[in-house]
Amino acid sequence: MTTIATERKGLALRPGAWLVWGAVVFFLLILAGVVGAVVVDSFGTRWFSGWLPSGWTSRWYGKTWHEFDLGNVLVVTLEVAVAVVMVSLVVGVPAAYALARRTFPGKRVLMVAFMLPILIPPITYGVPLATVLYKFHLAGKLSGVILANLVPAVPFVILVMTPFIEQIDPKIESAARMCGARTRVIFTRILGPLLIPGMLAAAVLILVRTVGMFELTFLTAGSDSQTLVVALYYSVSAAGIRAQQEIDAMAVIYTLFMLVLLVVALRFVNPTQLVTQIKEKD
Amino acid sequence: MAAPAAPATAGRIALRHRLADRGMDRTLLLLVPAVVFIVALFIYPFVYGLQLSFQPQPGSETVQRYGSGPFADYHAFFADSYLRNTIWTTLKLSLPAGLFNVIASVPIAYRMRGKFRGKRTITTILVVPITLGTVLTAEGLLAFMGPTGWLNRLLIDVGIVDHPVRFTHNYWGVLFSLIISGFPFAFLLTLSYLSGIDPTLERAAATLGAGWWQRFRFITLPLLAPGLAITFCLTFVLAFSVFPSAVMVGDPSGTTRVISIAAFHAAFEQYDYSMASAIAMIMGAVELIVVGLVLGWRASLYRGASGGKG
Amino acid sequence: MSGSKISELRLDHVSRGFGEVLALDGLDLTIEGGEFVALLGPSGCGKSTALNCLAGLLPLTGGSITLDERRIDTLPPEQRGFGMVFQNYALFPHMSVRANIGFGLKMAKVGKAEAQRRVDEAVRLVQLGDHAAKFPGQLSGGQQQRVAIARAIVLEPALVLMDEPLSNLDAKLRLEMRTEIRRIHQTLGLTTVYVTHDQEEALSLADRLVLLREGKVQQVGPPETVYTEPANRFVAGFMGYRNELELPVSSVADKTVVLGDLTGTRREDLGETAVAAIRPEDFTVGDGPNAMEVDVEVVEFQGREQAIQARTAGGDELHLRVQARLAPGDRVTVSVPPERVLVFAADSPAAPEEVA
Amino acid sequence: MSGSKISELRLDHVSRGFGEVLALDGLDLTIEGGEFVALLGPSGCGKSTALNCLAGLLPLTGGSITLDERRIDTLPPEQRGFGMVFQNYALFPHMSVRANIGFGLKMAKVGKAEAQRRVDEAVRLVQLGDHAAKFPGQLSGGQQQRVAIARAIVLEPALVLMDEPLSNLDAKLRLEMRTEIRRIHQTLGLTTVYVTHDQEEALSLADRLVLLREGKVQQVGPPETVYTEPANRFVAGFMGYRNELELPVSSVADKTVVLGDLTGTRREDLGETAVAAIRPEDFTVGDGPNAMEVDVEVVEFQGREQAIQARTAGGDELHLRVQARLAPGDRVTVSVPPERVLVFAADSPAAPEEVA
Amino acid sequence: GGGAKDLTPGNVPDNPKNPVTLNIIDVAGNLQLTKGMIDEFVKTHPKVIKKVTYTNATAPELPGKIKAQQSAGQVQIGLVLTGTDALSAGIDQNLWVKTDDYASRLGNANYQAPAQKMQELAQGHGVEVVYYPSGPLIEYNPKTVSKPPATADELLAWAKAHPKKFQYARPANSGPGRTFLMGLPYILGDSNPKDPKAGWSKTWSYLQELTKYVDYYPSKTSETMSNLANGSADIIATTTGWDINPRALGQVPAGDKVAYLKGMHWVTDAQYAVVPRGVSADVLSADLQLIKWMLTPQQQAKAYDDGYFYPGPAVNGVTVQMAPQKSQQVIQQFGRPEYDQWIPKFPTETSLPAQQQVAAFDQWDRTVGSGKVKK
């Protein structure tokens, strides 16, 4: 009955809950300020001081868009991001599975080898990696950017996915095998659906990292395979004079782009939807 | 029934089973693509960088001071307190950031377990900052928390302070930005790991008299811990290699001179790639120590299915 | 009742729905302190739901639960102080057997030494001495189940809820555990609500049986009453009256009914046709009351007795359980005393449809 | 055998250890095509381990498995083509009941219409028609178990492994399911290995029983043999010979042994003292062979019969199962025919220690 | 670069055999000044260049990218537009084609005298395309600073009197910041303004004194500009271009003023066109023609731009009147007549060679920026 329901809700909102939600609201307010300041500035004519800019304009967006040919850049960025996410999941999840389910001699060494690309900054391996890719005529175009970005992405997927796989009862896989399912089917039909929250999380994080990975992208990109982050970093830190609003506009475009991808991703899957939660129907 | 040949069969144990008992079966084939990939695209460049770090650049300051032995660059790094201290500076930023992000995301994710209206919206809002990117975060912090930013205006108008407070270009600015970018990351992971824990277990604990804190402390947390360890490692690593925000909202010559600034300086200002490689290797080693400790601890935890029967 | 920690637990019209369907539909039940109540019913009838509602793990969609005049249905589970053995065990996978069992004691802040002692005793009770250091994932099904039992009773809670706690144990161990459960119930003065699908277990353990069907109570009463005087055709079917013969009513005289050749005992008001329900084990081979000739079709060995499937001259299938050794093809005369032939109305709620 | 898809499955010295301990210790067994073999044994004796080894889900630590002269123990499970009902069900939590049951058919690339038909039939068979669209998390324990059964048999595999498939069903449904399992086994010519803790189920279903104890086979044989001629004290205890009287041997004449006042049948070579094992239901109230006076202590209602705990003049505790109505405090004479008193050596492997 | 095959003047044709696609990468913001020149060349010389692609990038990472391409024998970048930083890094790492070998094809550029000195920094491995005298200058808010400091000492005194109100950005990240740093030795009369390690003792002690009154060092010039605009700073370091362009863009109030410190020498700056080794003969041929074109006075006039690199042209005889109309307007409105006097009035010095610059930045980081100095 409703009385019961409300009573339970009431119980849930003890001081601890207030504290948590209070902290969340505080965080979100700060965040709103941070984002708001940039967005407002990017639409302002000039803003020396005061609560708001002295006038409004959208010309900064037009300017950046043309300067960097952003239409093309966004398409490339999307292609790179999607490809990296897909390939790294396809390569990484099975490896994570093997690492989660088996203990075998040499596992530690392998783990370290998988960890290194995340730990070691691209400064060291970026140039030789790019050399290899150029040598095989892979760099200077989309494929190079994708391959280079996969280097940290694959281990990242492995690391993120391992605990998710450990959470799944191996008996369920055994049951599938008893139904005649081969490994590939087990991945597509059993583990896949069960791992969706994990894969979504991994995909989102890879996406963020890939779209934000400047060094490896820059080193391997050709003139028509630049991604957004290269343009963004250029506008922030390259020599020359740019209006602050233009940089802000660029940052807003970057964020909007990511936001669209994120919202699309979250539309497809809910990160908290896991099958055990079906039990939580109430 | 007992076959007459039984004694003979006793020793006839298939190699397959013996290997499988040690964890080696066809499942390991699943590692092949990833291993091939890493070997092909990472190991060679990494070894190249590693050996570069043992070959000090002729004519560089290192060679002038410490000779051209294989460890000269490392020697140079550790002999120079300005360089050496970057390790501590970085740890001082990345450990608190990593810990905070993980610790803060746990109670929030824990609150989000059950089903309630607006849950999806709140989740999305909390994850959205992940899309901001370092640049917007940095620009936003500078604008919002700057001397004439909204925050300072508000504080002055409300009368809490009478001079603008400097929130940026110091340790706190960088920490803020690490939290803004790292928290959603940690939250998303924690929330997802949490969703894999069977809610029946908490109920069982409740029938045994465990209140919410005890249920959290003794049931959820231990089952979540392996995931938290990974989450911490990843946020820590991201924070450890912080670069753009350490420069943009930090104090890159002083309190936020993180190790990647030193590496950047060596690689892209001095163009001393061997020194840069050496610094990067030191970075990797320090991270590996922290991550190794955490993962070592993780290995001692229960990791496995969290479901009951069926 | 003697030494029991609670004196009365009252369920008033307790209901619980999942979506549209009511898994528990207006359950009224008063349990006295110290009582041992068994819930029985076909699979999916709402037994586990009832226990979950009692434990506070499922919010009610209607009704109330009162413990000693105090309304408890709004209390969270940890404040009710009931113990529960889950049907699927719900063991803590990250704790050893000992730690699983000791968890409740830890929560109750029982002293170290005392807790140790009680855990040891519980471990011994469920015969897991050799496995006390193992984790649930390393145990066999029956061993897991025993951990679940030990975990619930080590706390000596006022009310213990047990959901098929012995289903995965072998006959021998089961008998032993059954005795232990009964003993603990009595010596500690617990109040127990016990779900089982094992009729013998229910009959021998419980003070009262509650028969559920599709979320609704069918009969409540002491084992003997339910066993010998089932309230309706459903209860009869469920309590082992496997043979149901639908026959026209010839004559009714008080409790005695004649249906064709059969004489039986009336349990309800009857229409034109009625159903005679007879247990397989109530038949005896040889002449006697209600004698009939049957052809033996299938014989199953069941130890001292045999389960026989036979066919009457009228073509009805009969299940018999007899000590005499019979073989398929035999034609024998069987008989059954009229007081063991229960006659229900043809439209009395029946057991769920059998597979065609 | 008739229509069976396999003709012989041979287990040679199959062993499986967990760490130091052997959960399965040199299991030798040959199963003929079409046979129905039941594995019995106390909780934790290695039954599930044996099934898992057969299915290929656990690597062996010793021995080999041969199917029709082809060694299969190195084959991965999905290539063996066996079906299995898991003790803990292991349903796919993200699939509906229908999808769970239809999964194997999909793997076998059975046509849509055909698959649909077979799933429908299986759903009907396990009486889940109303629940076919639900997810496992929304089912009751018994309903989940039935899904597991349907999932395994819908594929009509050559060999079916069932691990306590009926443990969570009520008596009525259980009987029905038992009949169905037997029917499917016969009509489809399956070979079945069945784990159960329910002696009656084992006796009535199986062609042969395999008794395990701590990973080792104790006896293999048809139900009647195992039931009436248990190979050792352990098997006897497990098969329901609950009363064990340890007595000095007075005289031995071929198979007939006299132990004090008791006359019994020898099953093994004896030492100076021996153990007489008697089933509770083999006692009859009244004078007869081996008559003794006992004092009734505890009476449990068990339907038509009563379970009695009594004490002999010598102070030994006896379990009886009688139809006569007795009450605690009664003193009665009971008797048991000598052929039902089995005498084992005192050091014959005993059933696991009872709780002190 | 091992894989790069070297071309000799002999095997580079006057005209490409086929029109080339030229990938131009700009790491100095140079395209703002030169894009017009290049586009016009492409339009008028379809036989030489079929298509250009422009890429913007940051300077530090560029040498690595070129090195990767050269090691793989796959040089895809046809022309680099850079400041002194990547220029000299490339020279050190032998990345650039020796353009001096092709001097005859490039013709005589007729550089202004100080621009000629800047060209020498290229050591024959690049061609200067734009030049400006840069700074150091100080920019102030006339509303709060009635009389700007005229000497270094006055600046220090002013900073002391107005703590936190003087600002310059971290030299490693800022043009005006580094110009201020490189200009101080001349203003303070240091022993060797070209040797930051040994010859800048006055500069370093001056800066360490000054830092006590500086709140913090922003990481970007534009932040000092914002601070000047919003009133949290009153005096900042600047250059000619950073004075004109931000006011034109509206980043800084148009009314803010500039001043110089006594003893001022211009520390000049320039940008270069360089060609990575390993490009094909056709591309090199096209590059040479393009560079030659860019150095003609008509094209150079485009370098006036919006005052970003004021004045901009590197060669003699280019007046504002030759610049595009829009340029003229901006300079009319935001330019400063006094620059026409100041530019010839003060001696010019080339900026430090890259390595010394880096050493100076490092020293600055350690001794000034690190905050070791107690405030």
Ligand SMILES: Nc1ncnc2c1ncn2[C@@H]1O[C@H](COP(=O)(O)OP(=O)(O)OP(=O)(O)O)[C@@H](O)[C@H]1O
């Ligand atoms: N992963 C494991 N690690 C250690 N011991 C194990 C593991 N799995 C099973 N065992 C042990 O092996 C023995 C046999 O287990 P098994 O599951 O085969 O028993 P079972 O005969 O099926 O019992 P039950 O009837 O209770 O299900 C048990 O004592 C169990 O504790």
Ligand SMILES: Nc1ncnc2c1ncn2[C@@H]1O[C@H](COP(=O)(O)OP(=O)(O)OP(=O)(O)O)[C@@H](O)[C@H]1O
């Ligand atoms: N989360 C749920 N959503 C929908 N229906 C549910 C849910 N949980 C249980 N049910 C349904 O409610 C009914 C009662 O379930 P319950 O678990 O109480 O049965 P039970 O009597 O314990 O049966 P069993 O003996 O098989 O365990 C069942 O038909 C079941 O399918």
Ligand SMILES: [Mg+2]
């Ligand atoms: Mg149930």
Ligand SMILES: [Mg+2]
């Ligand atoms: Mg088992």
